[in-house]
Amino acid sequence: MFKYIDVGSFDVTHLPKKQLDIVEADSFWTFSALLDTIQDNYTFAQPGIQKKVSDLKDLMNRADPALYKHFEYHQVEFLQFAFRWMNNILMREIPLRATVRLWDTYLSERHGFSEFHTYVCAAFLRLWSKQLLNEYDFQGIMLFLQSLPTQGWTDKQICELTADAYSLMQVFHGARSHLKD
Incomplete structure (x- = not known):
């Protein structure tokens, strides 16, 4: 049986060397697996991030057209906020415990x-859609x-x-061309 450990405050120096070695090996494997899938995010001109931002923009045009048009009207470019989301994998947007949980899901996919x-x-954008639609200028949206x-x-x-992300993926992934206007 495992006991709950708060990942944000646990002091790893209290682990025995054998357990620390296991944690280190698991951490290395996890980080290697992560980097293998997003390597093009961190090469010259960051083509992976550019593509993901473009894909997000196209997806939002279909999944939440009202929010997409609202962004267009107020000249909010997806690159202005989504670049950070793609570059940091939402780590700056959510608390550490939630980041660990989210990344665990990513690793299982x-x-x-x-x-x-x-x-x-x-x-994530759809979750905040109502609040974003109530912002009536570029500055309010970006803030x-x-x-x-x-x-x-x-x-x-x-x-x-x-x-919600899984539902979106089931509807839109692989259906890009026949769902465009």
Whole structure:
């Protein structure tokens, strides 16, 4: 049986060397698996991030056309906020505990970091759609997007977010051309 450990405050120096070696090996494997799927995010001109931002923009045009048009009307470019989401894999947008839970989901998906993350970002935007539609200028929209109210997020919110992302992926992934206007 495992006992709950708070990943944000646990001091790893208290682990026996054998356990620390296991944690180190698991951490190395996990990080290697992550980097293998998003390597093109961190090469010259960052083509992976550019493509993901473009895919997010196209997806939002279909998944939430009202929000997409609202962004267009106020000249909000997806690159202005989604670049950070793609570059940091939402780590700056949600608390550490929620990030660990989200990344665990990504690791369990075949293309979690490289493909599923875009759907998570779309679900993330849809979650805030009502508030964003109530912002009536570029500055208000950008300030909201740069300071989302996620400080108290737990597994529950991540489960809801990933469930919506999974639904979006089931509807839109592989259906790009026949769903365009």
